[in-house]
Amino acid sequence: MDTRDKGFDSKLIHAGMFDDQFGSATVPIYQTSTFRFKNADHGAACFAGDSEGYIYTRLNNPTIDSLEKLIAELENGYRGIATSSGMGAVNTIYGAFLKQGDHMISTDAVYGPSRVVMEKHYSKFGVESTYLDTTKPDLVRKAIKPNTRMLYIETPANPTMSVTNLKEMVAIAREHNLITVADNTFCSPYLQKPLDFGVDVVFHSITKFLNGHADIVGGIIVSKNKELDSQLRPMMVNLGCNMDPHQAYMVIRGLKTLSLRMDRSQENAMTIARFLEEHPKVDWVKYPGLESHPQFDLAKKQMNGPGAMISFELRGGLPAGKTLMNEVKLCMLAVSLGGVESLIQHPASMTHSKMDKEAREKSGITDGLVRFSVGIENVEDIIDDLTQAFDKV
Numbered sequence: 001m002d003t004r005d006k007g008f009d010s011k012l013i014h015a016g017m018f019d020d021q022f023g024s025a026t027v028p029i030y031q032t033s034t035f036r037f038k039n040a041d042h043g044a045a046c047f048a049g050d051s052e053g054y055i056y057t058r059l060n061n062p063t064i065d066s067l068e069k070l071i072a073e074l075e076n077g078y079r080g081i082a083t084s085s086g087m088g089a090v091n092t093i094y095g096a097f098l099k100q101g102d103h104m105i106s107t108d109a110v111y112g113p114s115r116v117v118m119e120k121h122y123s124k125f126g127v128e129s130t131y132l133d134t135t136k137p138d139l140v141r142k143a144i145k146p147n148t149r150m151l152y153i154e155t156p157a158n159p160t161m162s163v164t165n166l167k168e169m170v171a172i173a174r175e176h177n178l179i180t181v182a183d184n185t186f187c188s189p190y191l192q193k194p195l196d197f198g199v200d201v202v203f204h205s206i207t208k209f210l211n212g213h214a215d216i217v218g219g220i221i222v223s224k225n226k227e228l229d230s231q232l233r234p235m236m237v238n239l240g241c242n243m244d245p246h247q248a249y250m251v252i253r254g255l256k257t258l259s260l261r262m263d264r265s266q267e268n269a270m271t272i273a274r275f276l277e278e279h280p281k282v283d284w285v286k287y288p289g290l291e292s293h294p295q296f297d298l299a300k301k302q303m304n305g306p307g308a309m310i311s312f313e314l315r316g317g318l319p320a321g322k323t324l325m326n327e328v329k330l331c332m333l334a335v336s337l338g339g340v341e342s343l344i345q346h347p348a349s350m351t352h353s354k355m356d357k358e359a360r361e362k363s364g365i366t367d368g369l370v371r372f373s374v375g376i377e378n379v380e381d382i383i384d385d386l387t388q389a390f391d392k393v
């Protein structure tokens with residue numbers, strides 16, 4: 001069925017679906033590494049790209065294909081490329097568009113490994129990078145050099161929850177002929193569609209909101225046109241960071257409730273953000289749905305909702321943070337985000353504990369910073385849990 005003129009929620013249920021031999025109501029899992037050719041001519045046609053036939057699962061597979069079509073429709077893009085993880089998507093993008101001598105500009109508060117892989121590994125191949133606050137367009141303009149090739153944006157970015165103006169970034173990129181890339185993991189296409197603002201390539205850690213159930217790791221890239229897609233796909237295939245058919249099936253299943261999950265978790269997040277803002281043991285709260293957020297107006301225009309990620313600063317620094325982590329019961333003490341379960345994390349004592357304090361604070365990871373991914377539990381239960389844990393701080 002052609003779902004292109006249907007609403008977002010209908011696409012979640014029906015887009016990418018295909019008719020299999022038995023009229024299956026869900027997308028079947030084609031758990032196979034390879035596909036039989038009908039004869040030598042058919043094999044040749046498949047390799048020449050003249051036939052719709054499948055060849056080998058690292059290249060493509062009907063289950064994975066279905067997911068790629070579905071997410072491309074959700075993002076209003078040309079085509080999806082599923083990857084083994086969000087980092088598989090990051091590496092496919094860097095590898096496809098950057099070569100020796102190129103320079104990339106990125107949001108400074110990006111997902112840690114997206115920066116680590118650039119500064120540790122791509123630098124070995126002569127790729128330069130600059131990390132800066134992309135909420136300030138003048139800083140971006142000043143950082144552009146003759147060899148700048150890519151503008152890489154994460155919005156909202158972690159842990160500051162800063163919101164970058166996508167339209168403004170696209171305008172700057174077009175003046176200088178740069179490829180624009182957006183990490184849309186924190187929003188999912190339900191809340192933000194970067195391609196609609198003119199961004200060239202959008203990607204996700206599927207692990208988070210898109211799958212939504214904390215049970216698989218994966219990624220997806222969607223580009224705005226065929227030309228960009230045809231530069232990306234061979235990179236993914238040759239890096240070997242393809243998705244597995246079973247993994248793709250799990251994501252298709254998880255995606256069906258994306259709107260319902262996002263609505264509930266962001267409704268909970270709004271209530272919790274207000275609760276935190278009024279709590280005497282909390283210094284500040286960063287949430288795009290609060291009037292106190294520095295880009296509150298922009299977030300309202302650019303996003304269809306403020307999302308379910310909250311950062312807040314606990315009074316009492318490192319020991320207070322540790323106590324809170326040790327005392328929560330319903331909220332799970334774990335990294336990752338975007339699942340149906342509430343996850344809480346204290347970067348200074350956990351993910352960033354190996355960094356020295358000065359460098360940590362420079363990148364916005366203060367001693368009392370807590371990152372909270374709000375789930376779909378009863379909001380009273382989440383607040384009760386936080387309240388009893390705060391009482392022990």
Ligand SMILES: *Cc1c(COP(=O)(O)O)cnc(C)c1O
Nearest residue numbers: 085086087111185205207217218
């Ligand atoms: C988790 C995450 C990634 C990396 O994804 P993996 O699936 O863990 O490889 C990239 N960007 C953001 C914003 C993330 O939260």
